Structure formats: structure tokens, C-alpha cells
């Protein structure tokens with residue numbers, strides 16, 4: 396899997412699996428934030444720096460106009476999308492407009508940071524006597540005094 400990394404993805408210093416690419420326009424952004432020796436080593440050894448093709452740039456710009464994201468995208472953002480188009484990579488970014496245009500072009504994307512679980516398990520507790528389900532734990536049932544038991548968790552969309 397190829398990944399095109401945006402500046403914030405690089406700046407985390409996180410190790411991303413697969414083949415990694417960045418457009419040249421990301422580099423000044425990285426330097427502005429301070430290029431650590433560690434980051435420099437990552438850039439030199441693990442990342443291909445490659446500019447997008449004019450055709451991919453044209454498609455990325457046209458789509459950003461179509462989705463209404465054009466004014467929210469920096470030239471670097473457009474480079475990221477276009478490069479991902481060129482090399483059939485996914486874009487690693489938390490930028491909503493980049494994600495939106497990528498989606499519209501059929502380019503995959505993933506957030507910079509792991510989001511953790513997308514669904515929350517909510518536990519509930521069922522009385523062994525009167526069968527009442529309580530959302531919170533009680534040492535014994537507030538209604539009948541029998542012990543509670545953990546009921547099957549239910550899934551709750553966030």
C-alpha cells in the first residue's frame with residue numbers, strides 16, 4: 396500500500412507502513428515547524444519525494460472546484476491529492492477538505508492519528524431477581540435487593 400503523507404502526518408514522527416511519498420511542496424512546511432534529525436533521517440531513507448503530474452493536478456483542482464473545497468485547499472493540499480491520484484496511493488491527512496476531494500476522486504484516505512474505537516460498548520446490569528436492567532452497577536438491585544449480573548453489552552453509535 397502506498398501512502399502520501401501530509402505535513403502533519405510527517406511531523407508526528409509516526410512510522411507508517413508501506414511505500415511513502417510526499418510532494419516537494421510539503422518540505423518547506425516541515426522546515427517551518429523544525430526539521431529534527433529524526434525526521435530528516437525518515438525523509439532521506441523512507442520517503443520518496445515526487446511531484447504530481449500536470450494532468451493529476453488539473454483533475455484535483457477541477458474536483459475541488461466541483462466539491463466547493465477549492466478555497467479551503469492550499470497548493471500543497473492539491474499536490475497531495477494529485478500525487479495520490481498519480482501513484483494510486485491513499486492520503487494520510489486530517490484535513491477535511493483534502494479528505495472530501497480525495498473521496499470524490501476515488502482516492503482513499505486515512506486520518507493521521509488512530510482514532511481508537513469507533514463504537515462504544517455500553518454495559519448494562521440485569522437483576523437476577525426481578526430482571527430489571529440497570530445502566531449502572533449496584534451491589535444489589537435497588538428494586539428487589541437481588542444481586543445484579545452484567546448483561547450483554549449493547550452497541551451504541553457515537
Ligand SMILES: [Zn+2]
Pocket residue numbers: 522523524525526527536537538539540541
Ligand atoms: Zn431486582
